[in-house]
Amino acid sequence: MNLDTNMESAEFLKGRSLWGDARARFFRNKAAVASLIILILISLFAIFGSYVTPWSNEEIDWNLMGDVQTLGGPSIETGHYFGLDPLGRDLFARVVQGTQISLMIGVVGALISVIVGTLYGATAGFVGGRIDNIMMRIVDILMAIPYMFVLILLLVVFGRSIFMLFVGIGMISWLDMARIARGQTLSIKNKEFVEAAVATGVSTPAIILRHIVPNLLGVVIVYATLLVPQMIMFESFISFLGLGVQEPLTSWGALINEGAGQMRYGTLWMLGFPLFFFLISLFAFFFLGDGLRDALDPKDR
């Protein structure tokens, strides 16, 4: 009787997956959890920020427009929480918009690299031989191209557009990931569980998706987290050069550029607010990546 009930409850024994273990380790890391919370708050800011302010990002506040330097500072009364930008638009709304675009560029860049880079690298590594050789030489060649130069040329020739930025970021972001995924795949491929799958007759795509990719996902996630800030910085640099997203769109880099140009007039808020969001997100992404690495790969400390 007793044994029976035991068996019954044992029926639902849950296993501790490696993912579960990693989650537990992650939540013990204070800096990483704090970073995660900060990033969630920044995302909420990007999504809902425009509902908090009475001003839109396009409207010019004609009342204050002439006196941005003296009256355009951050203030609750005027409703411009972050002050005005040089053209008299609400900076809060502009920062919300810039945050949306910068985060999107970072996340899209990382996603492209995760999907394209991981599958490309895993396939090259697993199939091996001549195909591997050709695939990786292509990566080498693409890497040898001075992409910053090419991207600037593209932006100049085809005109500045957010689409071109995505093309540029898509071109480069997956290359490193493909190399990393390939390296990992080479070591996973020799594990006996992959041999077992080959011996049983599991098809190559199924082996890559079921046995290889889940086992390199840990490394991929860590690298992708670190790639987001890299992409954001990349875009900011382009925008800082004045080649990035085009008005009326904006990004952190474009706002910082604008703010920096106004510094001599003493309107420091124009630089300060976007810079604050930019820096704090970068730090948060780096700490998050660090925490994820410790959590997902406990041997590698």
Added chain:
Amino acid sequence: MNVQSPLLSVRDLKVWFDIRAKGALPWTPSQKLKAVDGVDFDLMPGETLGIVGESGCGKSTLARAIMRMVPAEAGTVMWLGDSLLELNKQDMREHRKEMQMIFQDPLASLNPRMTIGQIVAEPLKTHFPDIPASEVKERVREVLQRVGILPNMINRYPHEFSGGQCQRIGIARALIVKPQLIICDEPVSALDVSIQAQVINLLMDIQEEMGLSLIFIAHDLSVVKHISTRVMVLYLGNVVEISEAEQLYRAPGHPYTEALISAVPIPDPEAEASKEVMILDADLPSPLNPPSGCVFRTRCLIAGPECAQSKPPLKDLGNQQLVACHKR
């Protein structure tokens, strides 16, 4: 006694690897590593063939060549009338469910990201994708029960089990498609001695129940003694002796087999103390540059000049005891 036809028949199987020195220029010719260099044997239905040899002598490579996991340089592998090495990929896949494999490192042979239920079900789902999920689950439970793992563990992950349990799970994965042959590549080398016996006994029981054939690979003779019908001794990719297990232990034919047997401990301490152990001096020669003639001659105590001249063929000493030595 009726004469059975063999289940598996391997003839003159050769597996050579191209070895290129690190940093060598692309046009320098690569060296050939003859990991398996002309192996012949037959395996009868229901039989267990033990394969023994030092580490690096080509046991795993032989097993993997039979399963077509490494390409063979030459030779034939006949399986139930089909020449495996000539089949196309699709036809070979059909045969893969008839032959399964068990590996040396029990934990490494299970995908750490999958539950053991998923792991054991994989071969079944691969070969019979149309079986309903409920039946898959039923078959997984059945086979886990058979190897001594509680079926309510199916949602657990490999790292939650001991080495012996992992090996049982590996056996369950092999059994679920009801194969006719299981190739066990050093299945107990990584386990504690007490657990080794349990796993070997489990394999023997299952073999009897299902009428399986086994190829059981080990690096020392004592392990295969218990389980094998016949034993094949490999040295540097060559078969040096193959015979009935009992015959081989009682009266080894090849000098190398003799040396291996003298190294097997005898349970009786007195006999153990007085017995002569033949020490194999000199190191194993490199498989990249094997000795001419008889590959064993650099370590053979009775080698003569003829041994460097030509490779000794396998010859029958009577009793189906095949030995490759000029002096026998």
